[in-house]
Amino acid sequence: DVKVTQSSRYLVKRTGEKVFLECVQDMDHENMFWYRQDPGLGLRLIYFSYDVKMKEKGDIPEGYSVSREKKERFSLILESASTNQTSMYLCASSPAPGGYTFGSGTRLTVV
Amino acid sequence: LAKTTQPISMDSYEGQEVNITCSHNNIATNDYITWYQQFPSQGPRFIIQGYKTKVTNEVASLFIPADRKSSTLSLPRVSLSDTAVYYCLGPSRRALTFGSGTRLQVQP
Structure with missing residues (x-):
C-alpha cells in the first residue's frame, strides 16, 4: 500500500512563528500536493509539485511556500504563521492526475 | 476545469441503497470522473473512477450516461x-x- 506520512498529527504554534509541515511518500510518485480543509469550505489546493525542485501555486498560495528537494518529500512552510492559518492540512501524492x-x-492551531 | 455540482447533504438508513448524483457540464472528451470518500479527521480516500457507462468495484458502482454531463455514485446497502x-x-x-x-x- 502507498503510504503518505505527515510528520505531525497536531501542532500548536504562536503567531509570527515559521512553521514547517513535512510530508513523505514511499511509492516514488512524481506528483505531490498540499491542501487545507476548513469547515464548510471543503479542500482547497495550496501548492503542488510535479517534480523535484518544481512547484506550482494552487488556489490559495498566499502566506505559504513549499520545498521539494527530494522526490519523496514535500514540505509546506508558513513563513509567519497567522491565526487565519489555523486549519487541517492534508498532503497527497499521485503517479498521475487522479488516483491520489x-x-x-x-x-x-495558531495562537 | 470542469465545475462539479453535487448535493450538500443526504440522509439514509442502514440497508438502503444510496445514489449521489454529480453534474459536470464542461467535462472534456478524455476526462475521467473520480469519487473520493472522507471520514472525520482523515484524508480523503479514492473510491472509484470511470469514463462512461458503468464501473463497479467492491465498494460502489459508478454510472455515467452517454452525454457524460453527470455521474451517479451508488452505494449498495449502506x-x-x-x-x-x-x-x-x-x-x-x-x-x-x-x-x-x-x-x-x-x-x-
Whole structure:
C-alpha cells in the first residue's frame, strides 16, 4: 500500500512563528500536493509539485511556500504563521492526475 | 476545469441503497470522473473512477450516461460506517479540485 506520512498529527504554534509541515511518500510518485480543509469550505489546493525542485501555486498560495528537494518529500512552510492559518492540512501524492493517496492530516492551531 | 455540482447533504438508513448524483457540464472528451470518500479527521480516500457507462468495484458502482454531463455514485446497502463526505471531482490538467462534497448521514 502507498503510504503518505505527515510528520505531525497536531501542532500548536504562536503567531509570527515559521512553521514547517513535512510530508513523505514511499511509492516514488512524481506528483505531490498540499491542501487545507476548513469547515464548510471543503479542500482547497495550496501548492503542488510535479517534480523535484518544481512547484506550482494552487488556489490559495498566499502566506505559504513549499520545498521539494527530494522526490519523496514535500514540505509546506508558513513563513509567519497567522491565526487565519489555523486549519487541517492534508498532503497527497499521485503517479498521475487522479488516483491520489492522502496522509492523515496535520491539525495546526495558531495562537 | 470542469465545475462539479453535487448535493450538500443526504440522509439514509442502514440497508438502503444510496445514489449521489454529480453534474459536470464542461467535462472534456478524455476526462475521467473520480469519487473520493472522507471520514472525520482523515484524508480523503479514492473510491472509484470511470469514463462512461458503468464501473463497479467492491465498494460502489459508478454510472455515467452517454452525454457524460453527470455521474451517479451508488452505494449498495449502506451501513453506519458509510457515514462520510463524498466528493465528485472535476477533472483538471493541473491538480484535482475538491468542492464541499456531499455529507451522507446513515441512521440505524
